[in-house]
Amino acid sequence: MAFPESFLQELADRNDIVDVVSAYVRLTKRSGANLFGLCPFHSEKTPSFSVSPDKQIYHCFGCGKGGSVINFIMEIENLSFPDAVEFLARRAGMEVPDDGDRAQRDRRGRLLALNKEAARFFYGALTAPEGRPAQEYIQKRQIDPAVARRFGLGFAPDSFYALTDAMHAKGYQDFELIDAGLANANKNGRGVHDVFRNRLMFPVIDVRGSVIGFSGRILGDGEPKYLNSRETPVFSKSRNLFALNLAKKSKNGYILLTEGNIDVVSLHQAGFDSAVASLGTSLTPEQARLISRYSGEVVIAYDNDAAGQKAAQRAIGILEQLELKVKVLKMTGAKDPDEFIKAKGRDAFANLLQASENHVEYRLAAIADKHDLQSDEGKVAFLKEASELIAELPSPVEREVYAMRVAEKCAVSKEVVTGEAARVRARRRRRAEQQQSRSAVRELRGAVQPKDRALQYENTRSALAEEGVVRLMYLDPALLDGAALSPEEFSSPMLGRLFGILQEKAASGAPLSMAALSGSFTPEEVDHITALLQKPEVLSNGKKALSNYIDIIRSERETLHAQDDLRAYAQQIRNKKGMVDKHG
Numbered sequence: 001m002a003f004p005e006s007f008l009q010e011l012a013d014r015n016d017i018v019d020v021v022s023a024y025v026r027l028t029k030r031s032g033a034n035l036f037g038l039c040p041f042h043s044e045k046t047p048s049f050s051v052s053p054d055k056q057i058y059h060c061f062g063c064g065k066g067g068s069v070i071n072f073i074m075e076i077e078n079l080s081f082p083d084a085v086e087f088l089a090r091r092a093g094m095e096v097p098d099d100g101d102r103a104q105r106d107r108r109g110r111l112l113a114l115n116k117e118a119a120r121f122f123y124g125a126l127t128a129p130e131g132r133p134a135q136e137y138i139q140k141r142q143i144d145p146a147v148a149r150r151f152g153l154g155f156a157p158d159s160f161y162a163l164t165d166a167m168h169a170k171g172y173q174d175f176e177l178i179d180a181g182l183a184n185a186n187k188n189g190r191g192v193h194d195v196f197r198n199r200l201m202f203p204v205i206d207v208r209g210s211v212i213g214f215s216g217r218i219l220g221d222g223e224p225k226y227l228n229s230r231e232t233p234v235f236s237k238s239r240n241l242f243a244l245n246l247a248k249k250s251k252n253g254y255i256l257l258t259e260g261n262i263d264v265v266s267l268h269q270a271g272f273d274s275a276v277a278s279l280g281t282s283l284t285p286e287q288a289r290l291i292s293r294y295s296g297e298v299v300i301a302y303d304n305d306a307a308g309q310k311a312a313q314r315a316i317g318i319l320e321q322l323e324l325k326v327k328v329l330k331m332t333g334a335k336d337p338d339e340f341i342k343a344k345g346r347d348a349f350a351n352l353l354q355a356s357e358n359h360v361e362y363r364l365a366a367i368a369d370k371h372d373l374q375s376d377e378g379k380v381a382f383l384k385e386a387s388e389l390i391a392e393l394p395s396p397v398e399r400e401v402y403a404m405r406v407a408e409k410c411a412v413s414k415e416v417v418t419g420e421a422a423r424v425r426a427r428r429r430r431r432a433e434q435q436q437s438r439s440a441v442r443e444l445r446g447a448v449q450p451k452d453r454a455l456q457y458e459n460t461r462s463a464l465a466e467e468g469v470v471r472l473m474y475l476d477p478a479l480l481d482g483a484a485l486s487p488e489e490f491s492s493p494m495l496g497r498l499f500g501i502l503q504e505k506a507a508s509g510a511p512l513s514m515a516a517l518s519g520s521f522t523p524e525e526v527d528h529i530t531a532l533l534q535k536p537e538v539l540s541n542g543k544k545a546l547s548n549y550i551d552i553i554r555s556e557r558e559t560l561h562a563q564d565d566l567r568a569y570a571q572q573i574r575n576k577k578g579m580v581d582k583h584g
Contacts, residue, residue, distance in 0.1 A: 003082075003085060003096075003097065003519060004097060005505075005516045007097055008070070008085070008515050008516050008518070008519065009513055009515060009516050010094070011070070011085065011088055011089060011092065011094060011515065012056060012068060012069055012070070012513060012514075012515030012516075014092040014094065015069050015088045015091060015092050016056070016069075017051060017052075017053070017056045017057070017058060017068070017069040017072070018035065018051055018053050020069050020072065020073065020088075020091075021037075021051050021058060021069075021072060024040055024076050024293055025037040025038065025039075025040050025049060026038070027051060028047065029047050031050075033052065033054055034050045034051060034052050034053075035050070035051045035053070036048070036049060036050055036051075037049050037051075038322065038323065039060045039062055039063060039065070040076060040289050040292075040293075041060060041063055041065045041075060041289075042060070042062055042063040042065075042285070043285050043288070043318065043321030043322060044062050044321065045321065045323065045394070048060055048061040048062040049061075049062075050534070052534070055514070055533065056068060056069065056513060056514065056515065057514045057530050057533065057534075058071075058072055058530070059530045059531055059534045064527050064528075064531060065527055066526065066527050066529075066530025066531055066534070067514055067518060067523070067526040067527065067529075067530050068513065068514035068515040068517075068518050068526075069088065069515060070084050070085060070088065070515055070518045070519075071084075071514070071518055071523065071526050071530075073087050073088055074523065075523070078236060078239050080108065080233075081518065081519055083108055107179075107233065108233055108234055110176060111176070111179060111180050111232065111233060111234045112210045112211065112212070112234055114167065114172055114176055114177070114180050114182070115180060115182075115203075115210075115211040115212060115213065115214075115234070116210075116211050117167060117170055117172075118163060118167065118180070118182055118211075118214070119152055119154065119201075119203040119211045119214075121154070121163055121166050121167070122154025122155055122156055122163075122196075122201040122203070122214075123152055123153070123154040124154075125154060125155040125156070125157055125162070126148075126153060126154045126155040126201075128155075130155075130157050131155040131157075133155075133158075133198065133219045133220070134153075134154075134155035134200045134219060135155075137200055137217075137219055138153070138200070141262060141265075141266075141338070142266075142342060143265055143266070143269065144269055147265060147268060147269045148265075150246070150268070151202065151203075151243070151246075151265055151268075152202075152203045152205070152211075153200065153201065153202060153265075154200075154201040154203070155199075155200060155201060156194065156196035156197055156198065156201050156216055157197070157198070158197055158198035158220075159194065159197060160193040160194055160197065161193060161194060162194060163177075163182060163183070163194045163196070164177055164182075164183050164192055164193065164194055167182070174191065174192045177192055178192060179232065179233070180229075180232055180234075181195065181213065181229040181230045181231075181232045181235065182194070182195055182196070182214075182229075183195055195227070196214060196216045196227065198218065198219050198220055198222075199216030199217055199218055199219060199227065200216065200217045200219060201214055201215075201216050202214065202215040202216070202217070202242065202261045204229070204235065204240060204242055204279065205245040206240060206244075206245060207244055207245055207248055209245060210234070212229075212232075212234045212235040212240065213228065213229030213232065213234070213235035213237075213240075213279075214228070214229050215227070215228045215229070215242065215261055215279060215280070216228075217261070217262070226260075226261070226280055228279050228280045236286075237278075237279040237280060237281050238281060238284040238286050238287065239284075239286045239287065239290070240279060240287070240290070241276040241277065241278060241279070241287055241290060241291070242261055242264060242276060242277045242278070242279055243261075243264045243268070243275065243276050243277065244276050244290065244291075244294070246268065246273065247273065247275060247276045247294070248294045249273075250273045250274035252272070252273065252274040253295065253297060254274060254295055254297035254298060254299050254327075255274050255275075255276060255291050255294065255295045255297070255298050255299070256272055256274050256275040256276070256298075256299050256301055256353075257275075257276060257277070257278075257283070257291070257298055257299065257300050257301060257302075257315065258275055258276070258277045258301050258302065258336070258337055259277060259278070259302050259303050259308065259311070259336065260277055260303075260336065260338070261277055262338050263275065263277060263301070263336055263337045263338045264276060264277045265338075266337060266338040266341055266342070267301075267337055267338075267341070270341050270346040270349065271346060272349070272353075274295070275301075275337075276291075282311050282314055282315070283311070283314065283315040283318055283319075284318075285318055285321075288315075288318045288319050288321075288322055288324075289322065291319075291324070292322045292324055295324075296324060296325060297324065297325040297326075297327070298319050298324050298325070298326050298327070299327045299328070299329055299353060299356055300312050300315055300316070300326065300327070300328045300329065300359075301329040301331075301337050302315070303335055303336045304330075304331045304332070304334065304335050304336065305335060308336075309366065312328055312362070313363065313366065316328070316359045316362070316363065319359075320359065325358075326358065326359040327356040327357060327358050327359065327362075328356060328357050328358075328359055328362035329352055329353065329356045330352075330356070330357060330362070331352065337349065340352070360389070360393065360398070360402055363389055364386055364389065364402065364405070364406065367382060367385050367386055367389065368382060368386075370382075370385075371385075373409060373410065379410045379412075382406075382409070382410065383406065383410055383412070383416070383417065383420065384420070386406045386417070387406075387417055387420035387421045387424055388424055389402075390402050390403055390406065390417065390418075390421040391421040391422075391424035391425045391428070399418065399421055400414075400418065403417040403418045403421060404417075455492075455494055455524065455525065455528055457491065457492055458491060458492075459491040459492075459556055459560065461552060461556055462490075462491040462492075462552065462553050462556035462557070463491055463492045463495060465548075465549040465550075465552035465553050465556075466490050466491065466492055466495040466496075466499070466549075466553060467495065467532045467535070468537065468545065468546075468549040469485065469499065469546060469549045469550065469553070470495060470498055470499055470502065470529075470532065470533075471532060471533060471535065471537045472537060472539070472542055472545060472546050472549070473499070473502050473503075473506070473512075474502065474512055474533060475537060475539055475542075476539055476542060477502070477505075477506035477512060478506075479542050479546050480503070480506065480546070483546060483550060485499075485550055485553070487499050487500035487503075489553055489554065489557055490553070491553075491556065491560075494521075494525055494528070498517075498521075498529060501517065501520060514526070514529070514533075517529070
């Protein structure tokens with residue numbers, strides 16, 4: 001990127017990585033100089049996400065993500081490098097240099113402005129005479145006008161060009177409308193037409209208040225019933241939740257997770273202002289991690305049908321990985337929260353919330369429903385499956401309580417269930433230890449490769465020595481003084497490029513930091529560089545270690561050249577033999 005390195009360094013200095021990460025991750029454990037917490041980028045129960053205050057880097061030993069404070073904001077906020085820089089600059093009250101590469105930021109800003117204008121257009125169309133179908137639908141669903149305004153509901157006219165014409169008038173071009181997911185190109189290749197037509201429009205607003213996309217509910221016949229914006233540079237269905245911008249302000253102390261936008265609107269109208277919905281997808285790990293930033297408790301209020309129950313089971317598995325307290329609402333006499341509130345009222349729903357089951361009770365009930373507990377075969381199958389669930393519970397007290405409940409259902413002793421759960425836990429522990437042992441052996445043999453295939457080493461022995469050179473140089477650039485080593489001698493192109501950049505920085509006296517390096521490497525490369533920098537290296541004997549590393553690099557290079565020469569000679573012999581055979 002074109003940002004001056006001095007600016008990137010100051011940006012990192014004024015955005016301490018511990019302060020920034022702590023806004024998203026609870027760093028609850030200290031090991032040596034590093035702080036640890038649960039990784040925000042993958043589901044885990046044991047903290048493997050490390051933050052190094054002295055190196056100002058983060059690294060997850062589970063999923064491999066890592067980098068500087070800039071890379072962290074890129075990943076956690078789903079931003080490009082320039083946008084992450086601007087995000088941190090605003091946080092620190094810094095001015096972004098004009099000579100930075102602004103193209104990507106300008107594109108993103110332009111799309112967000114276009115979405116905002118589209119939301120205004122849809123909102124205006126709702127109150128116009130042409131918006132009568134949407135007005136009638138809102139009245140039919142008993143949505144209060146004030147609530148409709150709070151959510152910014154709108155109407156997409158039943159026209160192919162209503163929105164596109166309006167946006168053209170405001171100076172937006174066809175490629176921008178396509179880029180924002182608001183228009184499709186016409187089949188004849190000339191012009192564009194509206195994506196959303198004859199739909200009640202729900203703007204999707206992120207937690208920073210930007211309109212990033214739309215969800216439209218069909219008002220007549222047709223499919224799909226709900227149409228969501230496609231993936232764009234500013235919108236990803238799997239990383240956002242409808243109405244989280246409102247729910248994050250709730251004082252309820254929990255997030256109410258529903259399936260539909262109308263459910264969310266009805267719940268907010270009834271005073272349950274912590275309701276959110278996924279955007280046409282099952283709950284994703286990214287959405288779960290987003291929820292965990294704002295609440296430690298989730299109540300699942302999915303539709304009361306087979307599909308809803310299946311989705312609830314899946315959501316429980318994702319949410320409990322983040323150590324969130326999970327409860328499940330069981331509705332009777334209504335298929336979803338909207339229908340329940342309209343039929344039985346707000347107080348009845350509040351009582352339902354009060355009586356909601358925790359996820360263990362819900363899952364045990366679902367397991368029991370699958371088996372005939374009047375037969376011996378059914379009891380055995382239930383006990384085995386229930387024991388598998390109980391074995392997952394982290395607390396011995398929880399395992400004891402639920403083992404007792406399971407035993408009562410089948411009229412067996414509690415010890416039968418606790419014993420089976422203990423055997424399951426022991427089996428899982430042995431499997432995990434074996435896997436960990438195999439990983440440790442591979443590490444000792446130097447066989448651990450970068451996760452990205454494109455970065456994998458062709459010569460592991462040389463590459464590990466190259467990692468050592470880079471690590472020593474990063475810790476103490478002066479060590480390389482007098483050591484004639486060039487990037488071309490590296491077997492790994494990425495490590496050679498990194499070494500060359502470090503050489504240039506050391507020669508100019510510029511400070512070495514991951515923040516200053518971040519713009520020169522892809523996110524996958526940054527992950528790997530951070531991982532290799534996290535490996536231990538002793539500086540007390542740095543000169544000797546560097547000399548040993550260089551010797552390995554050169555001996556491996558000589559061996560490779562000798563092998564190449566041998567292969568070339570063998571090919572010459574084969575060629576000569578072929579000519580003799582051909583001419584007799």
